Amino acid sequence: MINLLTNAVTYSPEGSTVILRAVPQVDTIEKKTVRISVEDQGPGIGAEHLDRIFERFYRCDKARSRENGGTGLGLAIVKHIAQCHGGTVEVESRPGQGAVFTLILQG
Numbered sequence: 001m002i003n004l005l006t007n008a009v010t011y012s013p014e015g016s017t018v019i020l021r022a023v024p025q026v027d028t029i030e031k032k033t034v035r036i037s038v039e040d041q042g043p044g045i046g047a048e049h050l051d052r053i054f055e056r057f058y059r060c061d062k063a064r065s066r067e068n069g070g071t072g073l074g075l076a077i078v079k080h081i082a083q084c085h086g087g088t089v090e091v092e093s094r095p096g097q098g099a100v101f102t103l104i105l106q107g
């Protein structure tokens with residue numbers, strides 16, 4: 001969560017809003033999930049990057065990311081930890097329209 005929140009704050013303009021949500025969901029009697037999402041109003045992420053963003057050392061904008069001290073490892077770690085807990089992580093974003101990262105965990 002810290003990695004997702006740090007990204008949201010780092011890549012968004014000062015004074016913009018970051019929303020953290022936790023939504024429990026009962027799919028069936030046996031299957032419950034919780035969706036934990038971090039939504040920001042930053043620059044968003046282009047479609048060409050979305051497939052690769054969870055790879056180790058992948059950064060969309062190398063110059064900007066280096067300025068911000070990024071290593072490109074944060075999202076790879078998020079994906080790994082989600083998988084260790086039997087969960088997944090998804091991203092929804094369009095350039096100029098912010099980003100939503102969602103962790104989906106089994107309850």
Ligand SMILES: Nc1ncnc2c1ncn2[C@@H]1O[C@H](COP(=O)(O)OP(=O)(O)O)[C@@H](O)[C@H]1O
Pocket residue numbers: 003007008011040042043044045053058059060061065069070071072073074075076099
């Ligand atoms: N909330 C976000 N808004 C826009 N771009 C993002 C966001 N989160 C991640 N990115 C992009 O994805 C890249 C990979 O993120 P991450 O793995 O956390 O590495 P970094 O160390 O560069 O933050 C970042 O360099 C940035 O280009």
Ligand SMILES: [Mg+2]
Pocket residue numbers: 003006007070072074075
């Ligand atoms: Mg990061």
